Amino acid sequence: MGIEGVNSRIASIQSRMIALQTQQAAKPATTSTTTGATTGTTASGASFATALASAMGTQTGAAAVAPADKSYTLNSKGIPAELAAYGNGKIPASALEKVGSTGHKLWAPAAQNLNQMIADAKTQGVTIGITDSYRPYEEQVDLAKRKGLYSQGGLAAKPGTSEHGWGMATDLDLNSKAQAWMRENGEKYGFHENVPREPWHWAYRPKTS
Template sequence: MLNGITGITARINDIEHRISSMTQQTAAKTASAVSNTSQAFASALASAVHGSTAASTTSATTGTTGSTASMKVNSAGIPEDLAAFGNGKIPANALGHVGNTNHKLWAPAAEKLTQMIADAKAQGVNIGITDSYRPYEEQVDLARRKGLYSQGGLAAKPGTSDHGWGMATDLDLNAKAQTWMRQNAAKYGFEEDTPREPWHWGFKPEKLQ
């Protein structure tokens, strides 16, 4: 009888040991899974953070395209930075505001025009602006309203205007300002380049004095 009880007790102890061992193994696997999940989450979070930083850096770089634009032009006189976009399709980050106005030009041209207007004002000469960068749709509308220059009107064929490259501006000039422009505009890269339109001034970076 005693031997039977001892055997049963040993059997119970063996079962309890196995149960304990299985519990420990399950806990270890669970902890490992939690650890792996935590590591995966941390890795994903770090990747997202670094990716976001990289995207922000790229965006910032893209956003400064205008300020770092090259003054180089191709054989047609079009800035190399703009040629691939197409006339009248210049992206906003390649354009710059002229002073505190809503007028925009190719960034280097906007910078030079802003400087020129400020210098003229310091000398008692006021220069206003009536037009600047002209998207393709606006070129089409202008040609419809004012006629093509080649036919006696005042608009270039849509897709060919210097305004469409952000390389021309129409200025509001009185006699004094017109004289000042003819004497000084070349220093800032601007040229009175369109017959019948004394208000039209094109930016010629290759001719900067």
């Protein structure tokens, strides 16, 4: 992870710590049932430890822990309202986030979950690479010319309709071990294999409100 990625992770950790410390401070301390002594170890304290472990990319158990994210209101096409307002292939840089130290970017919540997923897979000896991510409209047009439309046997979505154009899809570099891991764990992080002829294509689906 590059310096930019490290700084982003530190800022995220600090933000979560402040929020959880505020929540913990608002709750009274609990009393031990065995000694009657007052202790500062509360349910919120446990939540704080869990969130901190997740923020730092560690695990609290055998199962990988996907980062928490807020819920979104989706339109009839399954696109978050805040993204739909920008337009496909017209997402501003402020709404995008880098995938690790690569030059690839996705809609920020998707990038955050993908970064966590890649890190968790690595701890299990699985390497997940990335070959494509957000595609501006102009790139979608170029790709359609070069590879043909999916509806006509090609590999490109109609420009202006691509999941890549919303920053909600990524093309991954997966060997057989990584492909199997993704099929078992991808949904925990919001990623779904949804294009039959493209096992490398994984789309992100945010939580809905």
